Amino acid sequence: MKQPQNIKEQHHQYKSVKQLMTLESSPKIKGFDFEKAQKEGFNLKEFLQAYSTTGFQATNLAEGIEITKIMQREKATIFLSFTSNMISSGVREAIAYLAKHKKAQVLVTSAGGIEEDIIKCLKPFALG
Template identity: 40%
Template sequence: IESSDEEHDLSNAKSSVFVKSYKIPDNTDIVKGINLEKNVSIHEFINSYKYMGFQATNLGIGIDEINKMIYYKYMNKTEQKEKVAFTDKHDESYTEYNVKKKECIIWLSFTSNMISSGLREFFVYLAKNKFVDVIVTTAGGIEEDIIKCFSKTYIGDFNLNGKKLRKKGWNRIGNLIVPNDNYCKFEDWLQPLLNNILLEQNEKNEALPSEFISRLGKEINDESSLLYWCYKNDIPVFCPGLTDGSLGDNLFFHNYGKKIKNNLILDIVK
């Protein structure tokens, strides 16, 4: 009986281990790294990510999706208008197409910490060159862009002691350091502007948050600013939580204790 059981177990093990492979579909991508012995263009290097496996493949897929967005925004094979080169000339999958009216709207959304980081410069490039049509962000995404026009943000460490930082007047955003003085400069710039907006409100109507944000971009008048290029290129910026963060503090303190008939109002549901 024991011999029979052993034979049965061995048979099960063999059937599990030596399962005959089904044929892989012919159109399945093969894992392959890039040959660095050759002269490789930046486009070829980036395109190779999707064949490397693991998260590199997901990055490559994301890049393809962005290329599709740009294609449907600007390109069409049928209409004969001004020709533009879509991507690298060595890329056979995207040759020259013809510009026509926009066929899709590209939305860009990000959290405030992305503006605090060096990604801000990428977003500025996208807005400056009109690669995006609409932006959605948090209050921190608004204020951090303006604050960076006045002062620098520094590299720190994720594990810095919060109590010690507070004594130095430093704030930590991940592994970034923002001095308190940065927010003071932001307040010094913003409060007089809020006074002017209030006077305009009393003469006209309450502003929309998106109109208020556009005004910030106009007044900062700094080409390093994302909001400046959004104002310049008529790219609306939506921020449902505009009263959060330092920006919200400034809006509150602007109204607090003022003995005036009307306070500053931003109509979020108008």
């Protein structure tokens, strides 16, 4: 199949912006379901597929994992600080899992994090 060369070619079938992207047609922002993985077993394919709707860079995740391993090995107090946009992204599920399972001893965020969590509970966020 021929790959589109530009945006115009890629979206030639759309007659208006409304047809191109709508809230209903866009994928919903959602991270990996750690609770399901804990109950049913880890599924690498599902984990990797979750990156398409997470909205976070994998290199940051890998670096954070390595730092956390060192902190756990040294029994350091773990502070988890995050900006409000982490709640509206798919990283929300990871933060909720870490908090629920006491993987961090201290959580630090702005009031915006709480606000975005409430907003996300009312209506899902979408990519785009």
